[in-house]
Amino acid sequence: MEKSKLFTLNEDRSLYPEHDENGKPIVDLSSHKFLKIWQGPQHPGVTGNMSLELTVSGDEIVESKTHVGYLHRGFEKLMERRKYIQCFPTCIRMCVAEPDPNEYVLSNAIEELSGIEVPEMAKWLRTLVLEMARLQVLLRGVPGQAGTFALGLGYQWGNYLRDLILDSFEELTGGRVYHMYILPGGVRGLLPDGFKKRMEDKLKLIDEFMIKIDKLIFQNVVFESRARGLGYIPKEWVDVYGVYGPAARAAGVMRDVRKTNPYLKYSELDFEPYTTTDSDVFARTEVRYNDLKMTVDLIRQIMAKMPEKGDIKAETPNVMHWKIPKGETYSKCESSRGEYGMYMVSDGSDKPRRVNLKGPSYTHANALLDRLLINANIADTAAIMVSLATCPPEIER
C-alpha cells in the first residue's frame, strides 16, 4: 500500500532539487531556498585544515566543493633544491599522521633508481615499522569514526594506546612522531633489548581494547542506524573515482598493495585483507577494524619470523655526493588509507628533478567526497569524510 505523502519521512529525495540534463542540481542562491555554509578550515568536524563549501537546502546538502591549499608548503619544489638525503626530513612531513610510508616510498624510489639491494634484516625492520605506523593510525581512526557521531569514549581509549605505540617508536627510532628511520639502503638501527616483549605487552592491551571497541561501536544501535547506508560507494566507482585501500575493500574490490604487489617481506607473511560489499560508512569502519586486527597479527608474525641480528644497511656512496642515475620510477606501498605512491624523476644530478607524491586522499577528498556529499545530511559530513580517511596535507603537499 502506498503511504500518504504527508507522513512519509523516507521519500526518495535524490532528485531534489531539480536537475539539469547533465544531472547537476539547479541551485539558484537568490531564490532563498538554499543556504551556503562553509565547513572549515576552522571546524571541529573537518579532518585537518581543509574546508567544504556546502550549499544546503534545510539539512540536506545539494552541492559540495572541496577547498584545499591551506597546508601547502611546496614540498615538491623544496625537494628539487635539496640533496637526496636532505629530502628525508622534508618528505616525512607530507602526511603527518602516518609519516613512515613517506620515508619508505622515498628510499625505495632512490634504491630503484640506483639499483641498490636492501639487506634482509633491514627489510624485516622496515616491514615492522610500516605496520607499527599503520597500527598507530588505526588505533585513532577506528574509534575516531564513532567520534564523528559524538561517541568520544573509544577515541580516548584508542589515543592512549596510540601513545604507547608512539613510545615504542621512540624506543626504536628516537622520534615520537617523525622517525626518519628508513634511509636509502636500509634502516638506522636494530631493535633495542627487550623490545619484542614490551611490544607484546602492548599488543595484549590492544587485544582487550578491540573487544571493548566491538561492543562499544559495532554493537551500538545508534551507531549502526546512523552509519548503515551512509556514504554508499558503488563498486563501479572504485576505478572511475580512484578509490583505494579500505574504502575500496569495503566495496568488495581487493585493493591492497601488500597483497597485489607484495613488497618488502609481505610475501612471506600470512594475511588476508578483509573485504565486504556493503560499501557504506559502517562497512568501511568494519574493514578498518579488521585491518587493525590484521596489523596486530602481522606485527606478531614479523616479530616471530625476523632474525635477531643481521646487516641493516647496504653499502651506499657518500650521501653528500650521491648522484642518482638518470631515470624515472614510481614506487608505492600500502598506507592505512590506501595506495601511497611516489613518482620520482632523476636527471643524473645529486638533487631530484621532480618528486610527486600521490596519496589516496587526493582522489578521495576531491571528486569522490563532492559526489558522496550530495543529498547527505550536514550532520553526516564529518562521518563520510573520516570514513574516507582524508589527510589534507597529502592532497596539497
Added chain:
Amino acid sequence: MQDTIKNLTERFGASNMIEKKPGLIFITIEQSKAISAVTYLRDIEGYTVLTLLTAVDWIEDNVFQLTYLLNNPEQITEIGLRVMIDREKAEMESAHHLWPNVEVYQRELKEMYGINFPGSPRIDENFILEGWNDKPPYRRDFDTKEYAENNFFPRPGRKTNDPAEYMKQKMYPNNPSDYTNKKYNPNR
C-alpha cells in the same frame, strides 16, 4: 603487456620504452595522440585507474613532460605515458571526460606549472594558491628561496652551510685530505 606495447607503438607511435621494474613501463607518446592513447588504454586494455597525472619541467630542452600513470588492476601492471609539450605554449588537450579526478589534477597543473587545459571545468579557479601573482611556482626558473626572502621576514642569524663542507670539517677535522680519498668517497 607485450601486446599492449606493440599496439601502442604501431597505432600511436609510442617510442622510447623503458621497463623500470616488472609491471612498470614508461613510454613516450606524441602530444596529438596522447589522449586517444589514454582512452585506448582505459577502454580496450583495461588500464582503468589513473594513478597520477603530473608534469616535469625540462627547462633545458624547453619542454614540459606530462606523465599519465595508468594502472591495470587486473594484470597488476602500470604504464606511464610521457607526453612532451612545448614549454612556451604550454597547452594540452583536456582528459576530464575520462575520469572525474582529472579535473583536479589539471587544475593543479594549471596553477603550479601554468599548463593550460582548455575546456576543463573550473580550470581557472584557485586550487591551492590564493591571489598568486608571480610565475607558476613549480617551474624551474622560479626561485622559491629568493621569493621567500623578499616576501616574508627571515629571522636574522640563520646560518647556511654547504653540507659537504660542513661534513668535511666535522668528520675530518685533522686531516682534510682524507676527504678526497677514494676509499671514503667513491665519487671523488
Added chain:
Amino acid sequence: MEEERKDKFLAPENEIRQVAAPDGSIIEVDPLEDYFTQERPKPYKVRKGPVENFLNWARAESLWVLGFGTGCGSIEIPPLVTPRYDMFRFGVQMRATPRQSNVFIISGYLSVKTLKRVIRTYEQMPSPKYVMGLGSCTINGGMYFDSYNTINRLDHYLPVDVYIAGCMPRPEALLAGFAKLKELIKEGKGHKANEYVENFDWYKDNQKKVINDWNMPDYNW
C-alpha cells in the same frame, strides 16, 4: 574606491552586485562596504590592583583553546585531551568557536592562505587573547624557510605570547608552554592583544604584504 577595487583581486562573492530585497525592490550591494564594518579596534584599559590580580588568576586558570589545527603540530593536540597527557587537569579546554576561546595555538607553519583565515579568526576572539607559536616554523620558518608559501616569522603578523620550540614539540612541551603562559598572565603580562591594536598599522602592512587578495575589512569584528 573604484580605482582601488580594480587593482585588487576580488572573489566573486565580493563584487558589487544587485540584490532583491524581501519587498521586491532591487538594491545595489557592495559587500566590502555594506557587510562589514570598517571600524578600527581600540586598546582596552589595562588596570592594576588586587581585583585585577584576581581576574588575571581566573584568566590564567581557565584557558580556552580554539580548536583550529593550522599545521602539522595539531597532531599533538589529541594526545593532550586524552588520558596520557590530559590538559583538562590544568583548566585548559578546547572550544569550537573563536568567540569563546582565548588561546590560539598556531600549530606550526602557516601557509599564506591559512594566514588569512588565522588573522580573521584571531581578530574575532575577545580580548584578552593569547597566541602560542608551536614549533620552530613559527619562530623562523623552520625547515620551510625557503618555501614560497609559508611565512617565516609569526610575530610579524600576530603578537605571540609564548613560543614552543621543537619540530614537532612533544605534548609535555605544550603543557610546559601552558604553564609558562599562565605565569605570564598572572604577572599581568598577558596583554599582547593591546600591542596588536597599538601597532595596528605595522601588523596590517606586514599582513597585506603577503596576502595579495585582501578582500576583507582591516579588522574583522
Added chain:
Amino acid sequence: MDYSIQKFLWTLLGLFIVLNWGFLMGSTMRRIGARLAGRVGVPIYQPWIDMIKMISLRTYLSHGVLYYIGPVFRLVGGIGMFLFMPVLVGSEIWSNYSFSGDLILLLYFQSFGMLGMALGASESGSPNATIGISRGLAQFAAVEVPMTLAVIAIAIQHHTFSFSEILDAQQGGFMNWTLFTNPLASIAGMLAMLGAMSHSPFNLVKAPNEIPIGPPTEYHSSFLSVLRTNSAIIHVVEAALFMNLFFGGADTWFMYIIKTFFVYFISVFIGMVFPRFKIEDSVRWFLKWPTVIGIIAVLVAAYWK
C-alpha cells in the same frame, strides 16, 4: 519582616544553592566522564573560574538588541522553572511560588528558554546558530509530546495539576512514588527527560562536530556566562522536576541533592555510550515509543477505576 519579602529572600537563597549545586554537579559529571575515559578531568572548581573569566573578558561586539536579550530569555526560562516548583516537600519556606496549576506553567517555562534563544541566536547571524536552533525547536516539539502525555497521566491519576498535591500523594514510603504507582507514565516521562536534558544521543542543538556549536556560536564573555548560569540552574531544575514527578520529591536538602544527582546521572551516563542521533531520527524516536507509552498511560489512568 513582611512575609512576602521573607519568602522572596528564601527563594533567592534557594536559587543561589541550586546555582552552585548546578556548577558542582556539572564538574562532577565531567570528572566521572573523564574517569570513564581514563582521564583525571577538570578540577572540581572549574565552572566558577570559567564564570569569573567570562565576565572579565572585554567585548565591543553588538548584533542588535535581541542578541542581548536572547540569553536573558533563556535565563528567565530556567529561573521561572525554579520559582514555580516546590523545592522541599511539606516545607512552607521552601515551597517557592508554587500554586495549584503550577505544572502547566512549568511546561510553558520549559519551552520559554528555547524560544528566547531562538530570537537571540538568529539575530547573531551565524548560519550554524540558525541550523542549531531550528533543530532545537524541532526536537523540543517532539519531546513535549511524551512529556505532556506523562504529565496528563499523572494529573489524571492524582486529580490535580498542583505540584504540592502530587508530591503529597507520593509521601510515605517509596512504594507510593509515581514510578511504582504509575510505571507507564514514568517510563514515558523518563524517556522524554533524556531529550529535555539535551545530552547525547539528543544533544543535537550544540552538536560540536556538525554545527560548531549551534545557537551560542556567537555568544561570548558575559552573554556566555548568562547561558552557563542558566544551564547550571536548568540541569538541576529539570532533574528536580522529574524527581518531583516520579521519585517522590525530597524532604531535605540532602535528599534533594542526592536525587537530582542521580536523575541527572542517568541522562549523562546514557550519553556516554551512545552517539548522537540525527534530527529526523530523534524526532521519529520521540514520536514513536515514548508517545505510544504515554498514550497508553493516559488511557490506563483514565479508565482504571
